[in-house]
Amino acid sequence: MRRTIPIIKLRQNLIVSIQIEMTDRLVGELKENIAYEVRAQEVSGLVIEVSAVDFLDSYIARSIQQIAKIASCMGVETILAGLDPSVAITLVEMGADMLGVQTALDLEDALDLLEERQAASKAEEELVLAEIYAQLEET
Amino acid sequence: MASFADICAVLGRHYSAASARTIGRMAVRRVGAHEHAVGQLRDMRPLLRELKRGMDLFSTSPSARRLCISQLEELLTGGGSVTPQLPAHFQVKIIDESHIVEARTRARAMAQELGFSRTEQVKVATIVSELARNIYHYAGTGVIAVQRLEEPQRGISIEASDEGPGIADVESILAGSYRSRTGLGLGLIGCRNLTDELTIDTAPGKGTRIKARMYR
Numbered sequence: 642m643r644r645t646i647p648i649i650k651l652r653q654n655l656i657v658s659i660q661i662e663m664t665d666r667l668v669g670e671l672k673e674n675i676a677y678e679v680r681a682q683e684v685s686g687l688v689i690e691v692s693a694v695d696f697l698d699s700y701i702a703r704s705i706q707q708i709a710k711i712a713s714c715m716g717v718e719t720i721l722a723g724l725d726p727s728v729a730i731t732l733v734e735m736g737a738d739m740l741g742v743q744t745a746l747d748l749e750d751a752l753d754l755l756e757e758r759q760a761a762s763k764a765e766e767e768l769v770l771a772e773i774y775a776q777l778e779e780t
Numbered sequence: 781m782a783s784f785a786d787i788c789a790v791l792g793r794h795y796s797a798a799s800a801r802t803i804g805r806m807a808v809r810r811v812g813a814h815e816h817a818v819g820q821l822r823d824m825r826p827l828l829r830e831l832k833r834g835m836d837l838f839s840t841s842p843s844a845r846r847l848c849i850s851q852l853e854e855l856l857t858g859g860g861s862v863t864p865q866l867p868a869h870f871q872v873k874i875i876d877e878s879h880i881v882e883a884r885t886r887a888r889a890m891a892q893e894l895g896f897s898r899t900e901q902v903k904v905a906t907i908v909s910e911l912a913r914n915i916y917h918y919a920g921t922g923v924i925a926v927q928r929l930e931e932p933q934r935g936i937s938i939e940a941s942d943e944g945p946g947i948a949d950v951e952s953i954l955a956g957s958y959r960s961r962t963g964l965g966l967g968l969i970g971c972r973n974l975t976d977e978l979t980i981d982t983a984p985g986k987g988t989r990i991k992a993r994m995y996r
Contacts, residue, residue, distance in 0.1 A: 662885075665877050665913075696884070696902055698909040699966045727899040731906050735970030 646671050648678045654686035654755055655679065655717075656748070660693045668704040675708055679717050686755035687712045690748050692723030702732060709742045718758065719743065722751035782824075782855045784808065784815040787831070790855055794848040795838055803834035824856040825895055846931070866893050869927040872912070874942075880912040883924040890928060891936055896996060903974045904936060907992055910967040911940035919944020919988065935976070935995035943987040950980050 646667060649656045655678055657671070679687065689705060691697075697705075709719035722745045745751035784804060791800035807830035808815055821827060831852055835845060870890075872883040884905040891904040908924060915922035922942025929935040947953065953965045954972060972978045975992040982988040 662881055664881060696888075696905045696909070698906050698913065699970050700909075700913055703966070725902075727902040730899050731902045731974065734903075735906065735973045736966070 645674075648674060650678075650682050650684065651752075653684055653759055654688060654752065655682060655684050656688045656690060658690040658693070658748075663694070663697075663701050665700070668701055672704060672708055672711065676711050676715070679712055679715050685717060685759055687717050687719045688722055688745075688748060688751045688755070689719065690722045690751070691728075692725065692747065694728065695725060697728050697732060699735065706742055718755065720745050720751040720754060723747050782819055784818045786855055787818065787852070790851045791831075791835075791848065793851070794840055794844045795835075799838045803831060803838065806834045807831040828852060828856055866890055869925065871923055871925045874912050874915045874922050874924060877916065880909060880916060883912045883926070884908040887924075887926045887936070887938065890926060891994075894928060894934055894936060894996060896936075896994075900994065900996070904938075904994060907971050907974055907994070908938055910971050911938065911990055911992070914967055914988075914990075915940055915942045915944070918942075922988075929993070929995070933995045935993055938992045938994075939989070940992075941987065941989045946984045946986045946988055947980070947982045948984050950982060954980075 644661055644667070646657060646659055646661070649658075655675070657675065661667070675687065678684075687709075689708065691705075705721065709721070712719045720743045724744060743754075745754055788797075788800045788804045791803055795803065805815070807827055808818060810830045811821070811826045813821055813827070818827070828849075832849060835848065840848075866886075866889060870886055872879055872886065874880065874883065887908040888901050888905040891901045896904065908926070912924050915924070919942035922940060922944065925939040925941075927937045927939075929937050950968075953968055956965065956969060968980075971990075971992060974994075976995050977991070977993040979991045980988070981990075
């Protein structure tokens with residue numbers, strides 16, 4: 642059986658939970674699938690959940706950074722959640738840290754963070770709209 | 781179950797009776813156990829470590845010391861446990877991607893068997909993965925050889941060799957001044973930062989041999 646990594650939509654967000662051994666082929670596929678799902682599902686956030694990942698080398702780490710960048714190009718914010726302590730130590734010691742990718746302790750924290758951001762941007766949007774309406778009424 | 785008397789008996793084959801008792805007592809005390817309850821220790825490895833430390837205080841020949849350690853290991857960890865020992869070394873030919881996974885999985889199992897901590901196991905797997913990946917990406921094919929080290933220190937030796945194009949300027953890669961598009965530099969720097977010893981033997985057209993060692 643061909644193994645793939647499922648991408649799940651939850652409200653405004655996509656959730657990708659990596660539970661299997663990562664091969665280069667899988668990483669490459671994931672990159673492409675996420676990019677297309679982001680567009681198809683019209684989401685505003687992406688969570689990559691890695692608590693079951695017990696190993697990350699520089700190539701896979703870089704691929705995750707690239708996924709975050711690709712999503713960011715499409716206006717979607719990425720949060721990496723649940724990095725294993727041993728993996729985090731190894732990454733930092735080898736100098737391949739997750740710079741540039743937002744992180745959260747676990748999936749719950751990541752979703753809370755995204756929801757907060759989304760609420761804030763919605764409030765901001767409404768404020769701007771109200772201003773525009775007010776200006777329109779004046780003229 | 782091994783008793784305190786059993787431990788002293790094994791030590792007594794290689795040291796005087798008085799030295800044997802002293803080594804045994806010190807070790808048992810240092811792991812916070814009691815002489816009459818040695819058999820109830822769940823993890824024998826700390827006791828074994830303390831016994832070795834104690835042995836170093838009393839002189840004997842290196843071969844006697846080695847024999848004594850193996851007999852103690854047999855006494856303390858043998859019998860009950862059924863975990864088969866992994867071979868002391870193995871090789872994985874890197875031809876396609878699945879071999880990268882195979883090499884790092886087997887190296888990690890060896891690190892675990894050697895008693896490496898969880899973080900150290902992750903480091904071993906990461907080093908093997910970086911080296912295997914470099915072979916796969918730059919040389920096409922090559923070999924990863926992993927070996928268990930016992931003397932003078934417990935550890936693991938990882939050797940990656942290939943007949944690929946070689947690396948022109950290792951110095952500047954390791955200094956971080958050169959960065960490839962594919963991340964070769966990052967992988968090598970990462971390996972160097974994670975290992976206790978790393979030697980690189982390479983030249984353009986001569987292939988590459990990288991030896992990495994990690995000790996417990």
